[in-house]
Amino acid sequence: MDIHTHTLPAPTTLDTAPPRARDRRLTRLRRSVLAHRIVFFTVLLCAWELVSRVGPWPDYLMPGPLAVGRALVAGLRNGLFVHGASVSLVRLLIGYGLSLVGGVVLGTLLVRYTALRNTVGTLIVGLQALPSVCWLPLAILWFGLNERAIIFVVVMGSLFSVVLGVRDGIANTPPIFVKAARNLGATGVRLYTEVVLPAAFPTILAGLKQGWAFAWRSLMAAELLYFSLSLGNLLQTGRDLNDAAQVMAVMTLIILVGVTFNQLLFAPLERRVAERWGFGTTRA
Amino acid sequence: MDIHTHTLPAPTTLDTAPPRARDRRLTRLRRSVLAHRIVFFTVLLCAWELVSRVGPWPDYLMPGPLAVGRALVAGLRNGLFVHGASVSLVRLLIGYGLSLVGGVVLGTLLVRYTALRNTVGTLIVGLQALPSVCWLPLAILWFGLNERAIIFVVVMGSLFSVVLGVRDGIANTPPIFVKAARNLGATGVRLYTEVVLPAAFPTILAGLKQGWAFAWRSLMAAELLYFSLSLGNLLQTGRDLNDAAQVMAVMTLIILVGVTFNQLLFAPLERRVAERWGFGTTRA
């Protein structure tokens, strides 16, 4: 037997990137993301403008980004858009917030009780497919012409989506986590809030995002219940007046709010989940 | 040292349930599910009838299940509902089918290319919030007053939901599966169809279900493009005439189709996933 121990050079410090260098690296990454975005949206806008100008459609049907931009600026200037958007946003946040709370509770109950799953659960799958306009008559009937009716429609539009997201997320939790937690003495509320929900969170988050989209769409329908300054009414007025530029300006506003919300709320949550769970460290 | 080997009784055959007994057990389980459902829906209908009769609302605003049932039967008898539902269902299936294909492709591309994710991905999050009515003018412009326009709106309504579902599903795939598969020589299409998609399937399925709901809702909006016999128009007519019974009959139809589709397509898929992955074997 021959044991030959050969000494290798002593390990050098290998973290070649001190904190500041790493910061710089991250900044570069962020910059490239920004560059991509700028290029993409510039190209998109130019193509759109081009289509609107040389395309087969008259510009009052297919206004370009310049016309839409003008409408947007005009709407922002005279305060209508700002006011309308803030009214809508408040409704959206209240309605979505209620859906979140209700959805998490209901979704949890559905997983917990098989009997519920086979009854209420089945019903919810059907209810989810109902367009929001179906709820308008009931909203008027039950709440009258007021904010509560509108928020009711928003809740009905997004609640079921959140419920099913939570249910699917929890149902697909690897059972080992639940076992481990119960084993360590977690029960009841703690088991849910500290284990089941976090374990299901990646899937739940997807459901929450869908719920957000549903909430928006329902809000636009709900705001047609009666006229009051809001994005839904601005959109409808634009349509009634065949004002394509205004319609697209409101659409832009919706997209902007949607993207902003996503960047501020959902994207960081997703990043955090990915970082903790180690998702996305391998690209196929 | 004292080794005392004590012999225990020989193992008896422990599978006390021969195949037929197991079948019977399953049948019993299914029966109890059915019983739950029957009880639940009976109670629900009775409560509804009661509210409609003694509630503070006149019965033409809040018809009970009997009145709705009568409207449903009448609609089915004279063929309007059957015809309308079949027209709508064909549109729905085509539109949803296109969304599935497009959603899987786009979702995959979004995960694959970071540049796309930061640009198109961001845009899609915003587009998803747009109500379907926003797409109506573009549908007329690009496709004219025909089926293709309606299907376009359905696709626009459900595509993004499927895209994001697929994207989130894939993004949350444990990287170890991808590593193992690449290691065994899987690349390209095979890697996607045989590993990434199946691994992401539990989450993707949740997105597909949401997409289905969006498709329904968009269809109801799209069918208002012009009058033609369809569920969307039946719903609108019911609303226009303040015929609450008809509105609720159509809602019932939508719910029934939604639930049936769920039972026939999504529920078996879910059961299969759960069985394979071992989900739901532990209830918290």
Added chain:
Amino acid sequence: MSTGRALHLRGVQKTYVSGDRTVDALAPTDLDVEPGEFVCLLGASGCGKSTLLQLVAGLEPATSGTITVDDTPVEGPSSDRVLLFQDAALFPWLTVEDNVAFGLKHSTRPVDDQRQVARDWIARVHLRGFEGAYVHQLSGGMRQRVALARALATDPSMLLMDEPFGALDALTRDRLHEELESLWAATRKTVLFVTHNVREAVALGDRVLVFSPRPGRIVADVRVTLPRPRALEDVAVMQQAADLMKVLRRALDATTDDSRIEA
């Protein structure tokens, strides 16, 4: 410090049914464990050792038979009987420190105290510096050690350990053996310890149970009376391990077929 508890199994048996597959994992088993006893379990892969531990932990219901701990039937999990899972089962959304502190939260100790206990345990499994790491950033052996710290931190009176040192190098394993043995000596917890390392079983156990292949039955119950502390390299330990190996071989060779499955 908590004291051990007596464990009694009578005719405990487990059959898994899923879909159209039925697997007899554990044949009817009788077992009595004294308070404070350290019992090691040896047996072929798939013979039902993990299953037995899950039953005792109350995480799976037995198909038939009764399990009592201190004369109380086991009906569900309890933080007084902690199971160390074979595959660590750490929570990926928590840091190492939060994982270890998890089982402490239901105690009435002040939070600062809990943190301190968690950090102490992390140090005892030689993972100082990784308090803030997430599970996917750890190596296999590091995960096992975190799981060990998480289980021990709760100070249960019964420890159910499923191959806790399987992925550890000899040296780390030696150190943790020492830790475990001194902990056990001080607190006299009742321990069920699954291992595939016969020497480890002899070095740690008061008793070693040998299981037949699936469905598992206890075919030998060996008492180890060597003086403690024992080391893996002790001649006496090696000797008894060699003897035990023969018992094990006899038990395992009896059944060479692997197929007690009904489709």
Added chain:
Amino acid sequence: MSTGRALHLRGVQKTYVSGDRTVDALAPTDLDVEPGEFVCLLGASGCGKSTLLQLVAGLEPATSGTITVDDTPVEGPSSDRVLLFQDAALFPWLTVEDNVAFGLKHSTRPVDDQRQVARDWIARVHLRGFEGAYVHQLSGGMRQRVALARALATDPSMLLMDEPFGALDALTRDRLHEELESLWAATRKTVLFVTHNVREAVALGDRVLVFSPRPGRIVADVRVTLPRPRALEDVAVMQQAADLMKVLRRALDATTDDSRIEA
């Protein structure tokens, strides 16, 4: 039958960066492996053994340095260099048989043939009867065996095995040792084999590499010249294992601190 390939590492080094944590997993490493050599890797938990295997498999990029196999730089995974993951990494949506057959699908063999190969391998790891089972229905050791079958079924010329027998009982392990050794003798695959069992390393390896604690460096490169076949219980194997243990202990004791992490 495929022939082995030469593996060369020059200055290969790996640092994980995630969020604000930086971990040096592997110090710059030089290594040359002859075609058909059986190389065992020993080292403390978390010293970078799994990392090294992932780098060679092409599943993680090296932070610096070059890895070549047969003079071709490793730029990604190849089914000719199969890694057996430490945690099995089976596909939960496939049955045992489909898991084992997975790596065969890209071959040009007829499907029936592939099925047959898969079933043969399932039998060789003693899992007949479990062809239709899903991963969650298997015990820890059974999972490891399925992973082994899956890797060997593809008949790669280089095998990278990360504690493949860690969760197996002594007897099953012995049998699989025999399988592996006869397979290796017949096909002369190049093997990198991580284990914490020093005797196993001596019994199987042509060479044993000993790593320092994290960041891992090769501190000893031991050639084992004992005649084959060798058994774990051979006195010569035990002897050399004891010597190696000392080397290992020296390597590991040198560094007792665990904290090369920068927050």
Added chain:
Amino acid sequence: GSSSAPASDGSVTVTVAHLPNLTNAPALVAVADGRLRTALAPHTLDVKSFSAGPQLIEALLAGEVEIAYVGPSPALNGFVKSRGAALRVIAGASSGGSLFVVRPEAGIRTPADLAGKRIATPQRGGTQDIALRFLVKGAGLRTSDEGGTVAVVPMQPADILTVFQRGQIDGAWTAEPWCTRLMQEAGATVWFDERTRWPEGRFATTHVIVATPFLERHPDIVRAFLRAHVEATQFVVDHPADAQRVVNAEIKRITTAALPARVLETAFRHVDFTWDPLADTVAVMADHAHQLGFLGDAAPDLQQLYALDPLNDVLREKGLPPIGAGGPR
């Protein structure tokens, strides 16, 4: 658009759009009795029904509709939005059909009584909405939008009925058949019929419009169409009972639901049918809208809106008196 491209034999497809509503009676009749199809032969007729005017205009602007029956307010919008390019009014179809109904207990008898009341209109900026706002202004009151006490609540006609039934509004200025339904189903009473507020009791309710490119390319087809339109209008005026039956059958065919005979009969009495587009009343409406801040910054120039030569050709053919744009006959 695509449909008006000529086929190999020179024939084209003419898409005619309308709303399945009793104010569109001439269109419904002309389609139902096949008169329109015959008149347009050898060209192909394609009929599309819409549920609202703005959508119809949307389709026309997109080139998917050639000829359409639509209210003056959407027509005016389409005209203004396309800077006078896209469409022309070639005839009228109906007048009237708009009533102010109130809850009897609300005690609304004079415009001054509107103070503190909630009044519904079918659409913000629509005909009745403008008229109501002008009425409020004329009474020296202000709407709640302007900080006044009169709450003008634009909402869907169907919802108006529901909230009226629930007593949440005091009155509604809306169009038929909703006025009649409000009276018959919610106990509303008529404050006034809008016809009483116009000279000769006539004001434009439904127009016939054509896409300008189509008018320029196929004036003969437009004339053929107008022949059928004038005849159908005469039929509706001369045989109201038959017309009601045909109209209701057609509404049922399109929307699957007919109006109750009682509603239809009463509502029909509130509408007059004429091929005169009543251009001067449109000018007044446009002026009111403009004064109230609708319809953009500049007062719309309605000079180009009318193309009545084909109609007058047809009327002359039939020995009927022609119509002059910008003034009553």
